[in-house]
Amino acid sequence: MTAVNGLWTTSVGSFGKPPELLKARTDHAAGRIPDEELDRLERAATERWIRFQEEIGVDILVDGEMYRGDMATYFAEEMAGFEIGGLVRSYGNRYYRKPIAVGAVRRTHPITVEWWKYAQSLTSRPVKGMLTGPYTIADWSFDEHYGSRREFVLDLARAIHDEAMDLVAAGARFVQIDEPAASARMEELPLVAEAMAIVTDGLEAHAITHICYGDFMRAYPTMLDIPVDQIDLEMTNSDFDLLERFRDIPFTKAIGLGVVDVHSHEIESVDDVVRGIKLALEVLPADRIFVDPDCGLKTRTVEETEAKMRVIVEGVRRVREELGIGSELPEGRPTEGRHRGAPIPA
Amino acid sequence: MFATLVGAYPRTPLPGRPFKLRAGYGQLDRGEIDADGFRAVQDELIREIVDEQESAGLEPLTDGGIRAEDPLTYLARDLDGFEISGLLRYFDTNTYFRQPRAVREPRWTRPITVDDWRFTASLTDKAVKQNVVGPYTLGRLADTAEVGQERVTLALAEALNQELRALADAGCPLIQVDEDAATLIGEDREQQRLFREAQRRLLAGFGGSRDTHVSLAITMGNADAAGTDTIFDAPYSSYLFDLIAGPDNWRLVARAPGERGIICGALDARNTALDTKELLIWAAHYAASTAGRGLARVGLSPSTSLEYLPRDRALAKIKLLGEAARLAAMAGTEELARSIDPRAVDIRSAAFGRYAPTARKAAEEAQAAQPAEELA
Numbered sequence: 001m002t003a004v005n006g007l008w009t010t011s012v013g014s015f016g017k018p019p020e021l022l023k024a025r026t027d028h029a030a031g032r033i034p035d036e037e038l039d040r041l042e043r044a045a046t047e048r049w050i051r052f053q054e055e056i057g058v059d060i061l062v063d064g065e066m067y068r069g070d071m072a073t074y075f076a077e078e079m080a081g082f083e084i085g086g087l088v089r090s091y092g093n094r095y096y097r098k099p100i101a102v103g104a105v106r107r108t109h110p111i112t113v114e115w116w117k118y119a120q121s122l123t124s125r126p127v128k129g130m131l132t133g134p135y136t137i138a139d140w141s142f143d144e145h146y147g148s149r150r151e152f153v154l155d156l157a158r159a160i161h162d163e164a165m166d167l168v169a170a171g172a173r174f175v176q177i178d179e180p181a182a183s184a185r186m187e188e189l190p191l192v193a194e195a196m197a198i199v200t201d202g203l204e205a206h207a208i209t210h211i212c213y214g215d216f217m218r219a220y221p222t223m224l225d226i227p228v229d230q231i232d233l234e235m236t237n238s239d240f241d242l243l244e245r246f247r248d249i250p251f252t253k254a255i256g257l258g259v260v261d262v263h264s265h266e267i268e269s270v271d272d273v274v275r276g277i278k279l280a281l282e283v284l285p286a287d288r289i290f291v292d293p294d295c296g297l298k299t300r301t302v303e304e305t306e307a308k309m310r311v312i313v314e315g316v317r318r319v320r321e322e323l324g325i326g327s328e329l330p331e332g333r334p335t336e337g338r339h340r341g342a343p344i345p346a
Numbered sequence: 347m348f349a350t351l352v353g354a355y356p357r358t359p360l361p362g363r364p365f366k367l368r369a370g371y372g373q374l375d376r377g378e379i380d381a382d383g384f385r386a387v388q389d390e391l392i393r394e395i396v397d398e399q400e401s402a403g404l405e406p407l408t409d410g411g412i413r414a415e416d417p418l419t420y421l422a423r424d425l426d427g428f429e430i431s432g433l434l435r436y437f438d439t440n441t442y443f444r445q446p447r448a449v450r451e452p453r454w455t456r457p458i459t460v461d462d463w464r465f466t467a468s469l470t471d472k473a474v475k476q477n478v479v480g481p482y483t484l485g486r487l488a489d490t491a492e493v494g495q496e497r498v499t500l501a502l503a504e505a506l507n508q509e510l511r512a513l514a515d516a517g518c519p520l521i522q523v524d525e526d527a528a529t530l531i532g533e534d535r536e537q538q539r540l541f542r543e544a545q546r547r548l549l550a551g552f553g554g555s556r557d558t559h560v561s562l563a564i565t566m567g568n569a570d571a572a573g574t575d576t577i578f579d580a581p582y583s584s585y586l587f588d589l590i591a592g593p594d595n596w597r598l599v600a601r602a603p604g605e606r607g608i609i610c611g612a613l614d615a616r617n618t619a620l621d622t623k624e625l626l627i628w629a630a631h632y633a634a635s636t637a638g639r640g641l642a643r644v645g646l647s648p649s650t651s652l653e654y655l656p657r658d659r660a661l662a663k664i665k666l667l668g669e670a671a672r673l674a675a676m677a678g679t680e681e682l683a684r685s686i687d688p689r690a691v692d693i694r695s696a697a698f699g700r701y702a703p704t705a706r707k708a709a710e711e712a713q714a715a716q717p718a719e720e721l722a
Contacts, residue, residue: 085618086656087358091433091442092415093371095358098656100618140440142618184438213435213442237432263433 005326006286007277007316008059010256012210012232013130013176014071014296015064016305021045025069042067043118050122052306056313059329060174060290061127063119065298070096071132071178072140074111079159081105085142094299099141101152107159110166117170126174126332129167133179133209134160134195135188140181153191157198168205173332176208176232180295182223183214193225200227206332208232208256212295216242221249221342229335232256234294237263240276246283253337255284258294259315260308265300267307273315286325288337291316347630347641348405349664349671352565352586352611353477353524354417354651355395355410356660367391367412388412389465396469398661403668406473406520409466411653415444417479417524418487422446425505426453427498431489437526437566439616439654447489448498454505457512464516475520476513480562481506481544483527499540503547511551514558522561522586523548526650529567529592531576538576545580553581561586565611565650568594574601583607589629590614590649604637608644613667615648618659624690626670631677646671680711 017025021041028038049064068074076082076099083102087095112129120127134156138149146152164175177199182192200207209226211219212234220242223231233242235258259276260268273291280289291312297305320327359365370387373379379387395410414420416436422428428446436443463476484506485499513521525545531537545562552560562580565588569577577585577598584607587595599608612629613621626646634641646667652660676682683703688695695702703711 086361086658087365088654088656089357090440093368095368139438142616144617144619181440184435213433261432 003324003326004286005328005330006289007320007325008290008327008329009313009316010058010060010128010174010290010292011053011062011309011312012256012258012262012292012294012296013062013065013128013178014068014298015049015062015066016297016300016302017066018045018048018302021066039067046115046119047122050119050127053309054123054125056310057317058309058313059125059327061119061123061125062130063115063127065130065296067115070140071180071296072137073097073099075132075137075160076105076141078107078109078111079105080108081145081155082141099137101138101141101143101145103145105152105155105159107162111163113163113166113170116167116172120171126329127172128208129164129172129175129205131160131163131167131175131177131199133177133182133192134199135192136179136181139184149188150191153195154198157195161199161201161203164199164203164205164207168203173205174208175203175205176210177228178210179226180210180212180214182209182211182226183216183219186215186218186222189219189222189225193227196226196228200338204334206230206330206335207338210256210295212258213237217245220245224252224343225341227338227341228253229338230254230256230290232258232290232292234258235276235280236261236268236272236294240279243279243283249343251284251288252340252343254288254290254335255280256290256292259291259312260293262293262295262297262299262308265304267304268311270311270314270318273311274318277315277319281319281323286323287330347671347675348645349402349667350404350406350475350609350645350647351399351408351410351652351664352563352615352647352650353408353411353522354414354653355398355408355412356653356655356657357391357410357412358657360657360661392466393469396466399664400470400472402661402664403672404664406475407466407470408475408477409462411477411651413462416442417477418443418446418484421458421479421484421506421509422452422488424456424458425502426455427451427501428488434487437529441654443487445487445489446484448485448493450493451497451501452505453501454508457516458509460512460516460518463513463518467518473519475522475561476518477522477524477563478506478509478513480523480525480527481548482541483525485544486527486530496540499544500547503544507548507550510548510558510560514552518558520559520561522563523582524563524565526564526566528564528569528572528577531569531572533571538572541572541576542579545582549580549582553583559583561607561609563609564588564592564595566591568592570594570597574598578603578606584609584643584645586645586647587611588649590616599633600636602637602639604639604643606639606643608633608636608639609647610644611647611649613646613648613663613670615650615652615663616654618655620659620662621666622687623666623670623673624686626667627674627682627686628690630671630674634677641675641677644674646674 481502
């Protein structure tokens with residue numbers, strides 16, 4: 001019998017869309033194909049990714065977000081109070097339609113629940129509920145209504161809370177509320193935490209937030225005040241620098257450890273993944289480590305997505321075998337870590 | 347009195363127009379066009395952007411930063427001593443840059459921006475400025491762990507001084523040094539010293555009789571905590587301050603030496619809501635009133651790059667900016683008073699809800715409006 005379980009494999013949320021779906025999305029936007037045809041292709045692509053994750057042995061699955069474009073815009077499109085603006089660039093040749101708050105924002109219907117139910121119906125392994133956090137939706141939108149960032153964020157927090165509760169009611173044990181914008185303005189980390197407290201209030205699931213591409217060194221340890229059970233962090237992109245800080249100021253929650261770069265065509269070696277995991281094991285126990293890519297893989301092709309996921313699973317398999325770590329899944333319940341914030345300096 | 351961009355402009359198309367640049371990237375990736383073919387795609391977009399600025403009444407003009415993957419990579423990839431590394435968020439935006447990693451002291455080997463400036467200048471009779479990210483910002487945002495921030499920053503200052511000289515020698519009339527990382531200095535005395543020293547080295551040979559006007563731009567936040575001694579130490583001819591993300595930069599405006607120009611970044615470049623021309627005009631007039639500066643040394647600009655907006659909103663904003671600069675130049679005239687919200691004119695006009703000059707003022711204005719021969 002294995003004494004310790006841990007190093008669970010998962011992913012941050014999105015996967016590369018197959019070419020036929022990319023074309024269908026373009027055709028649908030231009031009115032050349034009906035909703036039903038797009039929906040059929042999105043479901044087919046979702047099923048394909050669920051099967052793939054099962055086949056390679058991922059522990060906690062995602063639906064791959066075949067039906068979403070930009071992570072903030074997708075939610076804004078489904079809520080009252082938003083208009084969708086024109087394209088803006090995020091980096092390189094990548095662009096997104098940025099939402100504009102033109103009225104009080106609120107949820108009018110469940111947004112992701114049917115997709116989650118569909119994905120979960122395809123597998124017996126747990127599928128994560130995937131939400132974009134209130135701070136990030138607000139930060140990545142224009143505001144022509146509120147004039148107060150706090151009011152905007154907190155209205156969104158109430159909407160995302162309702163969505164998270166519906167996911168749990170539908171059976172989700174793991175709910176991820178992405179806040180990639182959280183590490184950009186240190187002075188607003190308390191607002192991120194305040195909003196997340198609304199989102200996770202009474203949420204009977206393992207709550208995760210994902211943060212990436214910010215100034216982690218400055219955001220740490222304040223980021224620990226965000227009331228979630230797990231913080232998922234991009235680590236490969238910054239060569240695991242942050243782990244060193246955990247030696248001085250202990251990480252108080254479970255971690256989602258990004259071990260492959262999502263912005264590179266190059267496929268990491270299994271050795272690279274093993275190295276990242278072992279660095280993390282120097283500062284955290286295996287049962288508080290989830291292993292995944294740095295961020296969503298939607299910018300990669302299907303082939304690159306598959307290759308990166310395979311090296312993650314293989315890297316974990318190798319470390320588990322070497323160290324005798326089991327793969328039995330955690331319960332998917334709130335943990336003590338949710339309310340364990342930044343350690344108070346002695 | 348003038349209006350100008352900070353630098354970058356959306357590379358996305360206006361609604362309903364084809365997105366040729368995005369298609370060009372795809373063609374380049376698939377090998378359907380070569381580097382020259384891709385440059386031609388960029389050239390076409392730069393022509394459009396120059397036309398939009400001209401028609402909005404802006405001058406000096408920019409190329410919209412179209413050729414830069416990001417402003418840091420644009421310089422760092424052609425300086426000796428850097429490798430290009432992972433993605434990082436640019437300040438608090440949802441726009442990213444690839445972090446340069448210094449592997450030795452950076453060194454200038456050849457002009458980087460000169461051909462790009464020449465191309466843009468060839469498209470117009472108006473003055474075209476060239477942006478260069480400053481040594482402090484490049485050194486602060488780069489990964490300098492191997493070489494050290496101070497060594498990298500000061501070497502960069504000397505390297506970029508050669509770039510500034512190459513631009514000046516090519517006839518570039520206005521160079522804008524972008525030092526957004528000045529907002530990170532705060533009260534740190536070592537960083538203040540490094541900023542000052544870097545600017546001195548960067549501007550060696552500039553100022554005085556040299557024809558080229560060199561301007562310092564600071565956007566993305568407040569820089570006033572760094573102090574006037576730090577910000578105004580080097581002999582820049584003018585300063586552009588972000589007054590939206592950095593409202594405390596008004597303190598710097600108020601304390602800037604009167605013989606130096608001020609460009610008020612008072613148009614919100616990060617929100618789609620259209621600004622009011624009254625506020626822009628007020629900003630220009632206030633900056634002109636400080637230290638006896640006068641309107642001739644004042645300009646208006648967006649608060650930062652307009653690339654954070656969709657193209658149609660950016661276009662609407664620069665039209666407003668051009669109009670505000672035109673009106674601001676008419677300080678004290680009836681045309682200005684009639685063109686703006688009466689609440690921004692005087693208490694009498696505000697009460698009437700329309701421009702309502704006093705009888706005496708109306709008589710003066712009527713006299714001023716008469717042709718010169720009638721007055722004689």
